[in-house]
Amino acid sequence: EFTMPLEDGQKQIGGSVIADFGFELPNDWSIQNTARVMSIRQTWNAVVPFTFQSFDDLAQNALTSTPGGASVDISFVNHEGNPVAESENGLALTAGLWHVNKPLSDFSNQLQVKKKVEDHTFTLGTYFGHYTADNFWFWQNILTDVRNRPRLLNVAVKDAAGNVIRRLTDNGLQQYGSLYDHGQGNVSIASLFAGANLKASERLLLDIGFRYEHDTFKQASENTKAFDLIGGTTDAHKGVLWGDGTFKRGTQDFDEWALSGGANYKVNENISVYGRASRGYKMPILDNYLFGPQANLDAExxxxxxxxxxxxxxxxxxxxxxxxxxxxxxxxxxxxxxxxxxxxxxxxxxxxxxxxxxxxxxxxxxxxxxxxxxxxxxxxxxxxxxxxxxxxxxxxxxxxxxxxxxxxxxxxxxxxxxxxxxxxxxxxxxxxxxxxxxxxxxxxxxxxxxxxx
Missing domain, CATH: 2.20.50 (Outer Surface Protein A; domain 2)
Known part of the structure; x- marks a missing residue:
């Protein structure tokens, strides 16, 4: 039973608390510290189109793969009528019905110390963060016609006597458990940064900054296995992916640095020119490891x-x-x-x-x-x-x-x-x-x- 209705789309429930304090110290020194604690449960649901096929191909493929099959019945799940006769384009669509549950938590703290020297400001700071991300992904494949507000379809194969000998769908579901992923991961971040805002002249301002960062990624991902559901009577109940209770575990450390410099020159009261150059980085996202340990990744x-x-x-x-x-x-x-x-x-x-x-x-x-x-x-x-x-x-x-x-x-x-x-x-x-x-x-x-x- 799904507890995340499709109409919810993307949904977040949670909150955060921020504590911020700062002090002005003698001799133009100042200190500021900002800490945050966050916890949120994020869910999202979507229907993602995959492949189109004609009703003729759908029926022919079902017959070809069913020994003793003589005819194919294509019907609406929740509506009266004949899908093939009513279709304006003669197409059926296999789509993904995606459900994701993703609880997130985070603690971070940034400390900055500043010193003013005449018209210049120098900054030195540290940052520490630790965040966790759990993932539960359980996806299905569905079969629909192709229209505005598409309708779910059922497909059944009958023998020469008119008896149903195979059901390819279960109330429009073509495959239960087309994807299953379950994992828990966390990242610890520690960095040191420094910067300077320099007033070189009344017209020229300069900014420079440097940051060094060390990250540790840890991820445990559950292994999957295909199961046939007990009591299942359709193709959709076969080969359902689910976790087998064992986990792949991986850890990777990163060290990276960033450097930036910029200048702004005031030509007159109405015109200024500026330039900036930087070397930066972006660490991998934790979800890069969700599907199991990776060969050592590189930061962007x-x-x-x-x-x-x-x-x-x-x-x-x-x-x-x-x-x-x-x-x-x-x-x-x-x-x-x-x-x-x-x-x-x-x-x-x-x-x-x-x-x-x-x-x-x-x-x-x-x-x-x-x-x-x-x-x-x-x-x-x-x-x-x-x-x-x-x-x-x-x-x-x-x-x-x-x-x-x-x-x-x-x-x-x-x-x-x-x-x-x-x-x-x-x-x-x-x-x-x-x-x-x-x-x-x-x-x-x-x-x-x-x-x-």
Missing amino acids: QLIQGEGGVKVGTPQFGLNAVVYAQQLKDFPSQDARVDPETGETVFETAFVGKARTFGAEIEAVVAPAPGLRLNGTFTLQDPKYTNFIEGGQDFSDNRIRRIPRVLANLSASYTREGFTGNINWKFVGQRWANNANNIELQEFGVLNFGASYR
Whole structure:
């Protein structure tokens, strides 16, 4: 029995407590400490489309794989009528019914000590964190027709006498337990950081920062086994994945560092130019270890730089920037369904290198009292530069799911308690996969609203 209704979607129940204190000390010293405790139970439910097939192919495959089969009956689970006759497209869909229960907890503490020397500020600090994540994933496959508000289908094979000799589904469920994952993991984080805000002159400001971090990842993942449910009378009851009570355990340590530097030069009261460069990192997520110990993973490495100009007056603001970044060793994860068994598996590939060059311009205009116009336009070129997955070379392909073009335009007007606004967002064409052969078309979203108080 499922206790997470599909209509809940993603749901979080929990909370956090934050304690923060700071002291101003003599001789321009100060100290600040922030601690947080968090506990949350996150659940989410989704229906994810997998494969389409025609009703003719569905029936033929059922007959071919059933000795003694003479005919196939396809029916609605919760509706009257004939699915085949009523269908406008003649298609059936196998989809995943995904249920995830994920309790999370966290404790973190950050301590900062600051010292002011004339117009400069120096910072030294430490950070410690420990978080846990439990996972219980239990997924099923369902069979539906293809329409708005699709309907669940049952499929049965009959012999020449009209007797049902095989049921492929159970109330629309095509496979119970197509994926099962159960694990408990935790991560401990300890870091040291330092920074400086320097006023080199009345026009020039400099920022530099450094961080060193050590992480320890621990994960226990339950092994799975396929079971046939006792009393089951359909194909859906066979080969159900569930835990067998034994666990795979793994531990990995990471040491990483980050360095950044930036400068801002004030040309005059209305114009400034700036630049920034950094070497950063992103640790693996704990879920990378959920499906069992991995060969030693690498932290993602990020090198980026940007430079731009800012212009500001009481009626007009402009920010124009060009940027470049390179990512190394970042994961690309997909859920794949075995067409023979219906089993869902997660596969993770690590991209050797990827890079993005881009430019963005943002403008704000206040042409009249109460009227404000905003616009942002981004043009970029995200590509893999070294990525081999499953023997295929995807180097020089576009990074999946990232568009080249983004735009956001909005206008708002306020007067005497009335506020009206309109917003248009545009996302350019993207690729859904690393091979760049499944296209996600460009789209725009228009929102508008009004209020009075």
